[in-house]
Amino acid sequence: MSATPELFRQAVAALTSARPRGEIEVSEVGPPKRLAPWAHALAAEANGPAGELATSRLVLLYDPRGQEAWDGVLRLVVYLRAELDPELATDPLLPAVGWSWLTDALESSGASWTALGGTVTLTSSARFGDIAGPARSHDLELRGSWTATDEHLEAHAAAFHELMASAAGLPPEGVAVLGQRPGGGADAG
Numbered sequence: 001m002s003a004t005p006e007l008f009r010q011a012v013a014a015l016t017s018a019r020p021r022g023e024i025e026v027s028e029v030g031p032p033k034r035l036a037p038w039a040h041a042l043a044a045e046a047n048g049p050a051g052e053l054a055t056s057r058l059v060l061l062y063d064p065r066g067q068e069a070w071d072g073v074l075r076l077v078v079y080l081r082a083e084l085d086p087e088l089a090t091d092p093l094l095p096a097v098g099w100s101w102l103t104d105a106l107e108s109s110g111a112s113w114t115a116l117g118g119t120v121t122l123t124s125s126a127r128f129g130d131i132a133g134p135a136r137s138h139d140l141e142l143r144g145s146w147t148a149t150d151e152h153l154e155a156h157a158a159a160f161h162e163l164m165a166s167a168a169g170l171p172p173e174g175v176a177v178l179g180q181r182p183g184g185g186a187d188a189g
Contacts, residue, residue, distance in 0.1 A: 008040075010151060011060055014157065021173055025044065026044045031060075036062055044058070044164050053083045055082075056080040070115060071114050077143075080142040080164070083139055089124060094140065102144050110155045113149055115147045116145070123138070
């Protein structure tokens with residue numbers, strides 16, 4: 001393969017230069033190999049105030065010739081999994097809420113995009129035998145992709161971090177959860 005194109009290098013630099021809030025850990029991981037001539041991937045993990053776990057991957061795909069379905073040359077793909085409280089897992093509006101985490105994050109970050117699409121899947125699992133973990137668990141899985149309509153991906157990275165915060169149930173930055181001290185311990189009452 002030829003040298004890495006400048007546009008792709010700039011896009012990767014923009015995605016990796018954004019700093020998430022302290023509760024979100026982001027690392028670089030191996031990207032998928034056959035979706036585009038150039039790809040880069042990030043993984044993220046966040047724990048919410050009630051112990052909810054959200055994990056995600058963000059993949060940047062670059063095809064200088066573009067692909068018809070993309071409507072552009074820079075495509076972003078996100079896969080997110082968030083643990084759910086059992087009562088929340090039965091809410092019939094939950095898929096729409098999960099999708100709004102992505103659309104709201106893109107809008108509030110100022111990202112510019114086209115060709116946004118995806119799915120939200122709710123799963124419930126029961127464990128049997130010697131498998132560790134709770135007897136039942138509930139998860140929301142969001143898969144989405146969109147095409148960046150400009151070359152400056154800082155806003156898309158900010159949207160990814162905001163999506164993670166929403167999925168983990170983190171309050172807005174600077175807002176404390178009632179009943180918790182800034183250090184994370186519960187109030188003595």
